[in-house]
Amino acid sequence: MVWYTPDINRQNSIDMSYKSETRLTVRYAETDMMGIVHHSRYYPWFEVARTDWVKKSGYTYSEMERQGVLLPLTETQCKYHYGLRYEDEVLVTCRVSKLTVARIEFEYEVYRLPDMTKMSEGKTKHGFINAEFRPINLKKTYPDMWKAISDLV
Amino acid sequence: MVWYTPDINRQNSIDMSYKSETRLTVRYAETDMMGIVHHSRYYPWFEVARTDWVKKSGYTYSEMERQGVLLPLTETQCKYHYGLRYEDEVLVTCRVSKLTVARIEFEYEVYRLPDMTKMSEGKTKHGFINAEFRPINLKKTYPDMWKAISDLV
Amino acid sequence: MVWYTPDINRQNSIDMSYKSETRLTVRYAETDMMGIVHHSRYYPWFEVARTDWVKKSGYTYSEMERQGVLLPLTETQCKYHYGLRYEDEVLVTCRVSKLTVARIEFEYEVYRLPDMTKMSEGKTKHGFINAEFRPINLKKTYPDMWKAISDLV
Amino acid sequence: MVWYTPDINRQNSIDMSYKSETRLTVRYAETDMMGIVHHSRYYPWFEVARTDWVKKSGYTYSEMERQGVLLPLTETQCKYHYGLRYEDEVLVTCRVSKLTVARIEFEYEVYRLPDMTKMSEGKTKHGFINAEFRPINLKKTYPDMWKAISDLV
Numbered sequence A, B, C, D: 001m002v003w004y005t006p007d008i009n010r011q012n013s014i015d016m017s018y019k020s021e022t023r024l025t026v027r028y029a030e031t032d033m034m035g036i037v038h039h040s041r042y043y044p045w046f047e048v049a050r051t052d053w054v055k056k057s058g059y060t061y062s063e064m065e066r067q068g069v070l071l072p073l074t075e076t077q078c079k080y081h082y083g084l085r086y087e088d089e090v091l092v093t094c095r096v097s098k099l100t101v102a103r104i105e106f107e108y109e110v111y112r113l114p115d116m117t118k119m120s121e122g123k124t125k126h127g128f129i130n131a132e133f134r135p136i137n138l139k140k141t142y143p144d145m146w147k148a149i150s151d152l153v
Helices: A038-057 A061-066 A143-150 B007-014 B039-055 B061-066 B143-150 C039-055 C061-067 C142-152 D039-056 D061-066 D141-148
Strands: A020-025 A073-080 A089-099 A104-111 A119-125 B018-025 B073-080 B087-098 B103-113 B117-127 C022-023 C073-080 C087-099 C103-113 C118-128 D019-027 D072-080 D087-098 D103-112 D117-125
Touching: A020 A038, A020 B039, A038 A073, A038 A089, A038 A104, A038 A119, A038 C039, A038 C073, A073 C039, A089 A143, A119 D039, B018 B039, B039 B061, B039 B073, B039 B087, B039 B103, B039 B117, B039 D039, B039 D072, B073 D039, B087 B143, C022 C039, C039 C061, C039 C087, C039 C103, C103 D019, C103 D072, D019 D039, D039 D061, D039 D072, D039 D087, D039 D117, D087 D141, D117 D141
Parallel strands: none
Antiparallel strands: A020 A089, A073 A119, A073 C073, A089 A104, A104 A119, B018 B087, B073 B117, B073 D072, B087 B103, B103 B117, C022 C087, C073 C118, C087 C103, C103 C118, D019 D087, D072 D117, D087 D103, D103 D117
């Protein structure tokens, strides 16, 4: 019986929740005059990672929105350990840290490749709302979508 | 009869079309690692200038969209003479260079203050479409809006 | 003796630290397909507010960087109460919530005008570093700058 | 002798200049309230495509900048045929349309996958300058870099 998992999912070996992995290359337009990636630019990366996480459920974020489920942000947070530079290759991981019928929270880690130095880590909190911007109970309103998502958590 | 107009509207003294003036301060997030404003960031400025131009008509861009008139871009263009830096004060002018019942074109000039050096100049072309993304004849469909806009050109 | 201060600075009536006020108009490019301001776009606003806060010290952020003092972000955070829309007028306040010789923290509030509804609030944490990206003791290295800033806190 | 080349490089079968291909997925943060990709967001894509084009030379854009060669934009241009949506997969091609010892021009095409509908096309013009922002003759100053690039054109 092997417990040792040498990869990035190691710390999740117990909770077994799904952690997505997204690769990105730093764009010139994402840097600022300090020569590193502007702090606000990590949030669109988190969004890309979230998009990839959702895909695993069989749904896409686009499909969820078309069906009338929006996930507006209620809180964002990011800690920056080191600066990233233009053309750096990065790996962004994403997992769900909390899920209720009304809310979902994601956690992210940003690693520089190939050395896998952790450059930053963040969190976003979202509410489930409908197209009229009213809170919904995802489990009651969209039971299939709820099952697909909660199965990954 | 005085033809001399010592301000920025001078070159329009003959066509008398309305030229809006918008003041901005360069944001840190608008710079890139070259230390100057990223070339893509001028287009949101043009958009701000366009927003100000439209206001003069008595309508707002928001109100036009709410009434079902969208102005998607069909072409954008910008020439860069000098680079702008963080905290530079700039003046962006905007005027309509062409207007038909189906299309509108805007021209922009970006000046650094207070020396009024022309830093860049651009152009955007737009079609009038409705919320279903279909081309419309603005004059027929929204005669009041058409009059308000064409009166400024 | 009047304690009542009916303006936005009310809650600071005791600590008397300086709170800057910055007015912005929501740009079209700051919205996303949900129809509201994208969550990442609040951080460049905070940066604009920070820029305005620093000006009060007699220095500018640009001048600080030219003298070799950078303030890279070590943490960002924002809570979103309501969504903002294109052309909304907003007021962003900024104050320093913590200052040491090595670090500075800013707090922000975003209000929609003219009703002064609080739409969001955030925080950013920064370290003082030099052009070689090494931490510095601001008080020792730049005593004048230190005084100018700490006088406002 | 076969002239027919069924791929995207077809139209270049005669000039044989190198055309790079870059795949991207539309990010949520790249959309605006019209529900499509904001027109300014195509320019960072062109930049990513340019970065990929340069890689083929054996140099990287980062390496060129570290050696003291900058390519500031002197002109940008884009035509938009159709709007792109969140999560659309796109292919951006890039080729050099003009190269002199002082200047370089790139052309881009943006296709939606998998149907390969051409969504937009653009052009950027650049000057070769050094770290002091002075124009340089690339052939004289950096003969190896010049050879690596001109071999692809």
